[in-house]
């Protein structure tokens with residue numbers, strides 16, 4: 230099948246590469262000319278396990294190409310997948326300018342029937358808006374008889390395992406009421422639907438809402454366990470024991486109940502806020518979603534608060550070693566990462582940071598540039614040397630086992646603030662270090 234994908238970001242690039250891998254011919258369009266040129270030169274703009282090889286192989290095989298020429302790309306595919314960003318607008322609602330721009334471009338250029346597939350996370354009713362806009366433009370062009378459809382097909386990939394998630398999706402949600410569109414979408418995803426039926430067809434609004442409901446549920450689980458963790462500290466309990474105790478109930482499960490410094494990334498924060506705004510637009514007070522967001526905002530300062538208290542309310546001149554900058558492991562994405570809130574609070578308090586992350590160093594440099602109070606170090610050991618404390622923010626695999634003797638010797642003050650509860654407090658204490666996790670008693 231010939232496909233056109235708009236937007237070569239985390240979603241568009243990964244999905245395009247995976248669709249090319251199964252034999253579809255995919256043209257990717259982006260307005261970022263530099264990104265397109267780099268991809269043509271074999272430079273992959275993001276880190277995602279397995280992505281580089283997949284992109285290079287399919288590009289070399291001629292099934293995956295990159296362009297800024299939207300008009301030519303629109304001619305290529307009957308199916309036009311839109312995977313552009315939907316960042317938060319000033320009031321927190323989803324900004325649809327990129328999504329609208331893509332639909333308008335397609336409407337202005339199309340000369341044959343097209344199916345516009347909305348893969349971005351968009352508020353309920355967006356596909357209806359796109360349909361209306363495309364219809365208006367076709368009418369202005371005198372082409373109102375030209376067939377088109379707008380289908381909702383939200384993406385559920387997880388950054389850090391995006392390639393694997395697209396290759397083996399849990400479910401493929403398709404929102405359409407058109408039998409023709411449904412048939413074409415089934416053909417598109419047939420290669421991923423062999424093991425068992427994963428395609429769930431529903432009406433468009435329900436498909437759009439499914440994506441928000443899924444992300445808000447996951448964000449709720451995280452804020453719930455974070456609230457329990459804060460309470461556990463007051464009550465003298467250990468949240469790690471509690472986590473195992475509740476996770477063993479299959480109705481609760483072990484997934485997404487790890488306490489931490491709050492959720493970040495490009496999706497949960499903006500999607501929770503956007504759904505709150507959507508609720509407001511229909512005069513519904515989404516009290517639970519507001520509480521989820523509030524808990525998350527508070528949670529992002531827990532590590533700072535612990536350090537502030539430990540050092541007697543004065544962090545001036547102190548240097549903190551940060552392990553982990555990405556919002557989660559296996560990605561270089563720092564959008565809304567807890568590390569950013571932490572670093573900015575430390576800088577405001579007069580402290581400096583020496584940081585290490587296996588993949589997000591370049592991204593951190595892009596965001597903050599050169600500054601005296603930020604030292605980006607090549608190894609986790611280098612970040613530690615002479616620092617006043619270690620702060621663990623992201624649970625990268627190679628932080629899980631560490632030499633506590635090395636830590637004690639490298640740090641000026643033998644203290645760890647761990648937002649990921651990676652270590653056993655008793656083991657750390659035995660090596661002569663103080664240890665503050667989340668939701669546990671200090672050791």
Ligand code: NAD
Pocket residue numbers: 235236237238239240241258259260261264312313314315327330331348349350351384385386387388495496
């Ligand atoms: P991104 O910011 O990484 O990429 C978006 C890309 O779209 C950029 O390369 C940008 O240059 C391009 N673009 C903007 N306007 C364009 C236009 N008119 N024509 C062509 N390209 C254009 O975004 P992302 O993280 O891939 O997210 C895309 C959408 O998917 C969002 O709605 C997001 O909520 C959703 N989503 C993201 C994830 C995730 O983990 N990142 C997961 C599921 C769903």
